[in-house]
Amino acid sequence: MRDYDIIVIGGGHAGIEATAASARMGLSTALITGELAKIGEMSCNPAIGGVGKGQLVREIDALGGVMGYITDNTGIHFRTLNKSKGPAVWSSRAQADRKLYREFSQHLLSEIPNLSLVEGMVKEIVALDGKFDHVIMMDGRTIASSACVLASGTFLNGLIHIGEKQTPAGRVGEPPSLHLSESLQKLGFQVGRLKTGTPPRLDGSTIDFDRLERQPGDDDFKPFSLLTNNRLTNRAFCYVTYTSKQTQEIVERNLHRSAMFSGNIKGIGPRYCPSIEDKIHRFRDKERHQLFLEPEGLDTNEIYINGLSTSLPEDVQLDVLHSITGLDDVVMNRPGYAIEYDFFPAFQIKPSLETRLVEHLYFAGQINGTSGYEEAGAQGLMAGINAALRLKGDEPFYLDRSQAYIGVLIDDLVTKVPTEPYRMFTSRAEYRLALREDNAADRLIKYGKRFGLINDDIYNTYLAKRQMIDAEKQRLGRTMALISQIDSSAANGDKCSLGVLLKRPAIRYQDMRAADEVCREFPADCAKQVEIEIKYEGYLDKQQREIDRFKQFESKVIPDDFDVRKVNGLKAEAVGVLHRFRPVSLGQASRLAGVTFADITVLMIHLKRHTSGSVSRETL
Amino acid sequence: MTLPDSDDTIVAISTPPGYGGIGVIRISGKQAFTIANTIIDTTVNIMEAKSHTIHHGYVRGAEVGSITDEVLVALLRSPNSYTGEDVIEISAHGNPQILKQIVGLAIDSGARQATAGEFTMRAFLSGRIDLVQAESVADLIAAESAAFQQIALYQLSGKLSAYIGSIRAQLLDIGALFEAYTDFPDEEIPRQQQAELLAKLDDVIESLTRLASSYRRGEIIRTGVQIPIVGPPNAGKSSLFNVILAEERAIVTEIPGTTRDTIAEKIEIEGLAVLFVDTAGLREASDQIEAAGVERSRREIKAANLLIAIFDVANTPVEKIRSSLGEMPGKTIILALNKIDLVSNAISDAYTTALAHYHPVLLSATTLVGVDKLVARIASVIRESMHPSSADGNVLTNKRHCVAVQNALGSLTEACTKLEQGESFELMAFDLRQATNNLEEILGKITNDDLLAEIFSRFCIGK
Ligand SMILES: Cc1cc2nc3c(=O)[nH]c(=O)nc-3n(C[C@H](O)[C@H](O)[C@H](O)COP(=O)(O)OP(=O)(O)OC[C@H]3O[C@@H](n4cnc5c(N)ncnc54)[C@H](O)[C@@H]3O)c2cc1C
Ligand SMILES: Nc1nc2c(ncn2[C@@H]2O[C@H](COP(=O)(O)OP(=O)(O)O)[C@@H](O)[C@H]2O)c(=O)[nH]1
Numbered sequence A: 001m002r003d004y005d006i007i008v009i010g011g012g013h014a015g016i017e018a019t020a021a022s023a024r025m026g027l028s029t030a031l032i033t034g035e036l037a038k039i040g041e042m043s044c045n046p047a048i049g050g051v052g053k054g055q056l057v058r059e060i061d062a063l064g065g066v067m068g069y070i071t072d073n074t075g076i077h078f079r080t081l082n083k084s085k086g087p088a089v090w091s092s093r094a095q096a097d098r099k100l101y102r103e104f105s106q107h108l109l110s111e112i113p114n115l116s117l118v119e120g121m122v123k124e125i126v127a128l129d130g131k132f133d134h135v136i137m138m139d140g141r142t143i144a145s146s147a148c149v150l151a152s153g154t155f156l157n158g159l160i161h162i163g164e165k166q167t168p169a170g171r172v173g174e175p176p177s178l179h180l181s182e183s184l185q186k187l188g189f190q191v192g193r194l195k196t197g198t199p200p201r202l203d204g205s206t207i208d209f210d211r212l213e214r215q216p217g218d219d220d221f222k223p224f225s226l227l228t229n230n231r232l233t234n235r236a237f238c239y240v241t242y243t244s245k246q247t248q249e250i251v252e253r254n255l256h257r258s259a260m261f262s263g264n265i266k267g268i269g270p271r272y273c274p275s276i277e278d279k280i281h282r283f284r285d286k287e288r289h290q291l292f293l294e295p296e297g298l299d300t301n302e303i304y305i306n307g308l309s310t311s312l313p314e315d316v317q318l319d320v321l322h323s324i325t326g327l328d329d330v331v332m333n334r335p336g337y338a339i340e341y342d343f344f345p346a347f348q349i350k351p352s353l354e355t356r357l358v359e360h361l362y363f364a365g366q367i368n369g370t371s372g373y374e375e376a377g378a379q380g381l382m383a384g385i386n387a388a389l390r391l392k393g394d395e396p397f398y399l400d401r402s403q404a405y406i407g408v409l410i411d412d413l414v415t416k417v418p419t420e421p422y423r424m425f426t427s428r429a430e431y432r433l434a435l436r437e438d439n440a441a442d443r444l445i446k447y448g449k450r451f452g453l454i455n456d457d458i459y460n461t462y463l464a465k466r467q468m469i470d471a472e473k474q475r476l477g478r479t480m481a482l483i484s485q486i487d488s489s490a491a492n493g494d495k496c497s498l499g500v501l502l503k504r505p506a507i508r509y510q511d512m513r514a515a516d517e518v519c520r521e522f523p524a525d526c527a528k529q530v531e532i533e534i535k536y537e538g539y540l541d542k543q544q545r546e547i548d549r550f551k552q553f554e555s556k557v558i559p560d561d562f563d564v565r566k567v568n569g570l571k572a573e574a575v576g577v578l579h580r581f582r583p584v585s586l587g588q589a590s591r592l593a594g595v596t597f598a599d600i601t602v603l604m605i606h607l608k609r610h611t612s613g614s615v616s617r618e619t620l
Numbered sequence B: 001m002t003l004p005d006s007d008d009t010i011v012a013i014s015t016p017p018g019y020g021g022i023g024v025i026r027i028s029g030k031q032a033f034t035i036a037n038t039i040i041d042t043t044v045n046i047m048e049a050k051s052h053t054i055h056h057g058y059v060r061g062a063e064v065g066s067i068t069d070e071v072l073v074a075l076l077r078s079p080n081s082y083t084g085e086d087v088i089e090i091s092a093h094g095n096p097q098i099l100k101q102i103v104g105l106a107i108d109s110g111a112r113q114a115t116a117g118e119f120t121m122r123a124f125l126s127g128r129i130d131l132v133q134a135e136s137v138a139d140l141i142a143a144e145s146a147a148f149q150q151i152a153l154y155q156l157s158g159k160l161s162a163y164i165g166s167i168r169a170q171l172l173d174i175g176a177l178f179e180a181y182t183d184f185p186d187e188e189i190p191r192q193q194q195a196e197l198l199a200k201l202d203d204v205i206e207s208l209t210r211l212a213s214s215y216r217r218g219e220i221i222r223t224g225v226q227i228p229i230v231g232p233p234n235a236g237k238s239s240l241f242n243v244i245l246a247e248e249r250a251i252v253t254e255i256p257g258t259t260r261d262t263i264a265e266k267i268e269i270e271g272l273a274v275l276f277v278d279t280a281g282l283r284e285a286s287d288q289i290e291a292a293g294v295e296r297s298r299r300e301i302k303a304a305n306l307l308i309a310i311f312d313v314a315n316t317p318v319e320k321i322r323s324s325l326g327e328m329p330g331k332t333i334i335l336a337l338n339k340i341d342l343v344s345n346a347i348s349d350a351y352t353t354a355l356a357h358y359h360p361v362l363l364s365a366t367t368l369v370g371v372d373k374l375v376a377r378i379a380s381v382i383r384e385s386m387h388p389s390s391a392d393g394n395v396l397t398n399k400r401h402c403v404a405v406q407n408a409l410g411s412l413t414e415a416c417t418k419l420e421q422g423e424s425f426e427l428m429a430f431d432l433r434q435a436t437n438n439l440e441e442i443l444g445k446i447t448n449d450d451l452l453a454e455i456f457s458r459f460c461i462g463k
């Protein structure tokens, strides 16, 4: 007897997306999680988005996910990063009210039909004949379903370090998930260990904000979600401060007491979000390090200090804090800590996020070696969609590297062995110019619509906007104007189309309002889109040629029944790597370390024969 | 075009067609040893013999007990062979009939006739060599001059690839810096860092510019230098041409205008292939055929960068020579004053002085006086133009490489302009990425089977 179609384990950001997607696609779905009241908890800072991550959130939203909508509704400070750079790397970021975020998430899930919430910890995953069957809970209950998405985050054998002190935990104040990792290993999964850290929390009433630089939110922030119609308001400030010479001395003096430096932590930590110990140790010449003070919520004084992740002992953390401008008398509510946990290197999953070993079992989020809410959310959504499609008997849903950051994320996961928790960056996306926040809906909304995750209203609103933008682009191309009227640096009386004029770096859409009536009336957010698309056109054309070439290799599918071990002429190393990662296309194969271009050529020759239908001659 | 199957064991005659002292048959692939074992009788067991050993034996005939030839068999086991596969090389007597029969026997035992360039393609596929190296193999075989042969060897050794690889590494390095600024928000690039980036980019641009401009030299090394011999009718062009080539190639007559068409001949000077071209005289032609010859000479002269201008001192006034030379701007001219045997020393001295600006070489094509000086002059001019001060082995001789380098340069120049104008990093990063791709194309890191098929079709069968 199946209790549900789909079980999702873990009420973190991956689990929420997976649950919402599969339930809304019509499958009875249960979210099983340690503590229902903790669903939607932000383990680290209460912020969504950031460079490369803002893009992920807008993609999740365009596909019909919930993260953007929750953030719009619980955010208290909204800002676009990288504003001084080009639109391809503009990235949205919001500070959320931690409590509101949790509550809103729980409320949102409670309103979705087909969705049940189950409290308790899963102890064991049981497979029958290589296929997922049921889970066994710590209290002995068994729950059966046709498919399962495992999104257990940092909880698997989690171990928290604060200085010399070690405590088993999933995150602070919550017990770890025991036995589950072992149950997976028994099924044949290979396990690895990673670590990450979080900074101390401060009592805001003891901070001297007057001495600090205030960072307001943006007034014209475009909401993350297509569902949000209202303007978002900034209800809090962030502040900037710096470490001092004294900070450096304190850290250096106590380095041996840090969990990471004393060798107590075996997991590998991220390079890009280093602990303060790491930063000070590695960049000795740098006189000071920038830190951000971020509010945890509206009805709390608690402040998160971004940039000061640490695993130093509590007393040292306090000394460090007191050496920072504006924090001379600060009270520390909770110390920072580092956590290490089990993860499953992602060569064990397919690009659909289904595991290779156990059919109908999907892995999503931190368990795949990533770090970050947005990365987790993106995977959760894809796993939820794919589990639902699988049960409906449909083909899996893939996004490739030229379509979405989500595609980049998953492709990176399944082609690389992680050496540190994986975080998204814009530089990971080689077709970055085409993968912008502003065109996320252009790229993805059709899929959200197809899966029933985007309703007709939203879709039609999108279409109408799109048509307006296209019409305006065409109109600008046709409309001639006196150059001097728009570009004050132009002297002569030549005329030129508005479209061509807008390509000039110094000319903005609003500059054309002087000369053109329609421009005066045209809505600002559409105008922005028009401007970006016209200015980027040349680059996008060039990029498209690259994408076309890329697609040629992506479209050369390596069939499931293709045995690389039978390919003559491949080097042993390549055979090993290909066999382990099982790439789905020639393009994906070419991105594996250890596979050379000569190997790809050999594969290409063999694939041609394989797919042309002639019988492959056995050579082994 | 498609690439041939890489599973088969292939066979081909690897020595040039025709009769020779010996002829070599090469077999490569999984079955090579088995096939050799089937068709050759030896005292050792081929299947078990050590790699890199040579054995005496007999190729069996079609009928039982008969033999086709007495041979030496070289055994080269994977991966230490030309193709990276198991290779057998059979040295037989150089009779085309015998060689064909042996190939036939190998085919009967399961081998397939190799296609053009297939052995080299396998070396590429086995990862032993990259594309640049593979291409150089064809060059090495075709090389007509010592200089080209050296360049081809340099490329085959992988040094050019390594050089291009090092430039690519530099680009990746710079790219990483751009990316860092893109991914870490609100970090503005400090002025000092910007200058540093520009300097690094300039370095790469300079290396690539040098590489791109080496193509002109490379092309000359590959195809040779063309030197037309020009001058009025009867100046002694054909005579000089013959003397230089030391063989009666052109018709020498006393009737002006006899050389009606260009005649060209290649010799090696300074390790380079030099193509001398005897041209029709530059004068009003009296008939059509001659007119065509004159027209052709003009084209020849127009195309050449280096030419020998020859005049008859016995019949041409200094002024006439000056004005003729004045009509050939932008060329490197070697001035030859011919027929000094017909004039006194005083007169030839007077010509030398009057034309000192051109450093004339006095000579007589009849008595051969001064011809050695002329050849020495030609050699020194070639030397100067071919070996610029910084000459290294990194010379492009292949159009495909040159185009890719030029494309990379285009992208990088654009990135520089943007950096100077303070434009946004993601655009420069894009340019940089394109340039990197261009370099990877050269090495074949971006595979395209049509390109491969085309490259390997340049080979003769057996390589
Ligand atoms: C200390 C710390 C520091 C971090 N620092 C950063 C950072 O600097 N930058 C950054 O981007 N990200 C950071 N993160 C990561 C970020 O919090 C996670 O990447 C993200 O929350 C992962 O989402 P998830 O859905 O995979 O798992 P989580 O958010 O961890 O959620 C897991 C959920 O699964 C439930 N669960 C686990 N096991 C079981 C079980 N057996 N049965 C039932 N339920 C179970 C848990 O109760 C929990 O609700 C940090 C996390 C921690 C804990
Ligand atoms: N005495 C003398 N006669 C020469 C010399 N060079 C060429 N001639 C003669 O000049 C005539 C024309 O020579 P040719 O080479 O045909 O001149 P072209 O028309 O320039 O090709 C021939 O009769 C040659 O023998 C030279 O150095 N000395």
Ligand SMILES: [Mg+2]
Pocket (backbone or CB within 6 Å): B237, B238, B239, B251, B258, B259, B279, B280
């Ligand atoms: Mg002549």
